[in-house]
Amino acid sequence: MSLNTIGYYFREAAASLVRNSWLSMASVGTVIISLLLLGSALLLVLNVRHIISRVESSLEITVFLEDGLEEERLERLEEEIKFVPGVARVEFVSQDQALEELKKSFGEKAAILDGLEEDNPLPNSFRVKTRQAEMVPEAAVQLSQLEGVEQVRYGQGVVEKLLALTRWVRLWGTLTIAVLGAASIFLIATTIRMSVFARRREIGIMKILGATNFFIRMPFMLEGMIIGLVGGLVVVLLIYFGYLSLLNKVAMTLPFIQLISDPAVLYRVLGGLLGLGFGLGAVGSAISLHRFLRV
């Protein structure tokens, strides 16, 4: 393949894009919308996972015990807790320790707790950590059924809500993105079909002159790929700058929320989106050529 031939492919693809400029732009538009949604959903899910993994390390279950349990019973209970599925670590917190910690958290006002040492109202407890945040609710239920356990508490709600959010985003995000992806492919295919139609006479002449199928198809393939790539490029820029400004805003107003700021992760997401745009374009063209350019 000579340089001249490659130049020919690009010239023809560009000419077609300009000729059907409205349809080309509509196709680029759908690629942008679908990739933008995909990118946003992806970043949301990644960030929620990131946050959960950080919450996770501080997330523990507190198992409050009934009063007056014997030393022997406490030791047995610790063993039983270790056998609950998902449990990674167990730590005994005595009444006295619990009071100490409470005092610490009160800081300067700890004085109001003075005198409680005599008749400590706090129960003995176990601090339990699970291997993953997802295992907390299940483990909590099992722990509450153990004998001698009075009550089980954990960051109730937070974990469930975060998990529900990711599940929701995954389900609806996947559906929406699938529909929009199909729409982009369809529109790209339509654009290519119009290009083929506009040039059917020329295609006939090319066949007579002995052009290979590859040669005839290449400009149209390229046209779809350019549509996909342009859409992908716009999305990459939008998401890159949008996300950077989001990071800034969050860092200013909600400093305790730590979003993903690792460039490696970000570049991988952006690269994936660009590649996907390219892929959408290629698939759209291929479908159209398969159906409308039987040579």
Place this chain on the structure above:
Amino acid sequence: MIQLYNVSKIYPNGVKALNDVTLHIRKGEFVFLVGPSGAGKSTLTKLLCREELPSRGQVIINGRNLARMKNREIPYLRRKIGMVFQDFRLIPNKTVFENVAFALEITGASRKEIKKVVPMALRMVGLEKKAGMLPAHLSGGEQQRTCVARAIVNNPVLILADEPTGNLDPETSWELMKLFRDINRRGTTIIMATHAWDIVDAMKKRVVELSQGSVVRDEESGGYGYES
């Protein structure tokens, strides 16, 4: 060079276009295909460039059986066959030069080669001064000569012309025929389907007459020979 053995062609809609045609054409021959409309002249040319496959029989060009040819080999067969049509089939938004160059471009030829070969073809058909013009600004004869230049630029072994003078006035037709004769003298085989009886009579070349899909006459240096 070209052999047809008992070739029949029946189109899917039931039309019998060719019926048991056996024909041999040697390298360097100039053959007129004559006969009324619907006699099978166009079908015969379509079989030769592998646009259609015969329903029965064999078509062999340069020892290659076209029925056994794989799809991806067809373009390379067509590059050896120059085609000229009644309606010229030029690309309207390309200049004369670009139209002729296109036949080379699709073969992956380099710019350098195109710049060398295209002017030679244009000189052969006498259009070197109109290289930069669009087909719409040319006369019918000039458009057809552009088409001939495009057909010969690849150095084909065979030229298939389907009523090349059909849209031209008599004088222009004669000039075009002289051009074909020159090309033929340089060794290129030419097969021409035509209704122009005066040209056929004057050229004194081999005439193959088709009627209802069969060869009814095949004579060296013949005349048109039937009333149309």
